[in-house]
Amino acid sequence: MTSTSKPEAVSIWFFVGVLLAFYGVVITGEGLYHLAYPPERPVVLAWLHADLWWGALLLLSGLFYCYHFAPRKAG
């Protein structure tokens, strides 16, 4: 967001990046745990380890957004 008369607000894309990166870390971590200790009652298609690859993708996207829209770079 831009405004000439007010301090620069943090970009929404940075918030998006932080949230995606956080969720990426948590879900990838959980995916790795499932890889090492498979759950007793796995969900359907558990062998695809969706949590692992999707978590990693969220993490990468989140980091990209965080870096690209970090407050220091705004403006």
Add this chain to the structure above:
Amino acid sequence: MHTTLAWIDYLIMVIYFAFVLGIGFSLKRYMKTSTDFFLSGRSIPAWVAGLAFISANLGAQEVIGMAASGAKYGIATAHFYWLGAIPAMVFVGIFMMPFYYGSRARSTPEYLRLRFDEKTRGLNAITFALMTIMSSGISMYVMAKLIVTLHIFDAPMRAAGLPMSWIFHISILVSALITLGYVYLGGLTSAIYNEVLQFFLIVAGFFPLVCLGLKSVGGWEGLLEKAPSGFGHAWQGMTDPATSPFGVEVFGLAMGLGFVLSFGYWCTDFLVIQRAMAADSMRSARRTPLIAAVPKMIFPFLVILPGLIAVALPTPTAAELVPDVAEKVLNADKPDDQTDAFRNAAAAAAAGKGLIPAKVDFVSGEIMLDADGKPELDYDMAIPNMLLHYFPTGLLGLGLTALLASFMSGMAGNVTAFNTVWTFDIYQAYIKPQASDKHYLWMGHFATLFGTAFSIAAAYVAARFNNIMDLLQLVFAFVNAPLLATFLLGMFWKRATADGAFFGLLSGIVAATIHHALTLPMGSEWGIKGAWIANLHTYREVMAQSFWSAIFAFAACLVVTVVVSLFTRPHKDEELVGLVYSMTPHTVDEEQTWYKRPAALGAAVIIAAVALNVIFR
């Protein structure tokens, strides 16, 4: 399939709640004037406004409802997007936004005051304010019901030693407090930021669901083989009311859904228009709905396909649901409340179709049957059951958070629209006209507070009366459909007068009411569904009745507005500059290269929508 959530799922939810409140706190210091609070200081870039524009409409009722409709009707549900949204979004961006934004009106009712007069604005403002409160309350109620049904809060409630009967009330209270918190602190900007977050959450939560579901059923070809016949076609059987899933012929579909209802919503509803009016320039405001149209075209694949997949999967047996628990419960000699609940759920799942369970009566626990004695299916469970079926711990938390974010975003959208219309179009117009900006900013905060309180009351009204949602949909159809004629004539016919607009609007509402009172969908009883005066015509589906109600309302408003306008004194030309198409210079487009102009973007969007209709014909 999961029966409980793990701590990691709760962590993901809690982080989201903390995050949205954090955004509210971080934006609080920017809320200095009423324009900052109600219109984000008109400083939102086009991309952010565009994603908020689409997300404001993407409440969880929409997500759950579209998946349910996908399970019931198949890809034909995409008509609500490709026919019932895209053309209207392009139209509002290209033709109507210059008047909303250019007139400097702060709300759509205020545009009506500038173009017509106070009484037309008053009628629109009051009906709109009531509808936003009811919508927000219904969002709260549906969310609380979903939390109870999915046992999302069971574990924390058990850990805290609180009775399970409190879950419904706590769900309503928590969601209301969080929404209130971030809207109160950051106003419209906070709501818009959270709508953008919600957009990403929906994509992050549902994209892997669709991938897993398609993989599971053997890809697109496998899905078409396993789903009911014709579910992969959007236009098959659409020309005949007897074969159309909506029970309506092509004219009713195109005119009712494709024009009156969709244009009535996307071109006049302040809830979505407010996002574009907060844009940082006229150019951004015009691009806002066009940008939103791009994801809107793709969203059927995220929200409708899960429903289609859910109905194409094999119906699970009770023992398949959770083998060890099922065995224990089904063999239990002395069932308790929990085993009863599981037994009912297992019976409902087994009597369902694919992952769609049969509906269960909350009081008796019995499976509900239709007029033919077959189990009624609970299509609203398509998305939740798909999440539980495919998502492991962690991803499940993300999927459920996306659903909860949609609910809260829907509430926040309604609350921000309410506080603006209340403050500018009711309070400033009729109660305290000459106060300072600081006073109206205070009133905006106060309206957020009592708007949320009224929403909570509305949630309990919805819980008390089953028909309240049907009633709200009716009111939407009655009020929005004629409003389209009022706005179109106001913007594109300079001869339209204030009396014409007011009496046209009233006539449209009356026409829709009379049509509803004289018709009934097949298989329905008279009352809230219609025919409360007499039954002169029976529609095959409730949607056919809605489409035709809208058509009659629009036509009545159009005719009466034109006739009354021709007999009343018109506005002077100079009063209509910036408000009417023929009286306003069009200079914005000429400053841009051709491919950046809204018309070019709009044409590209329309071509893509036509292509999707052809591909999935």
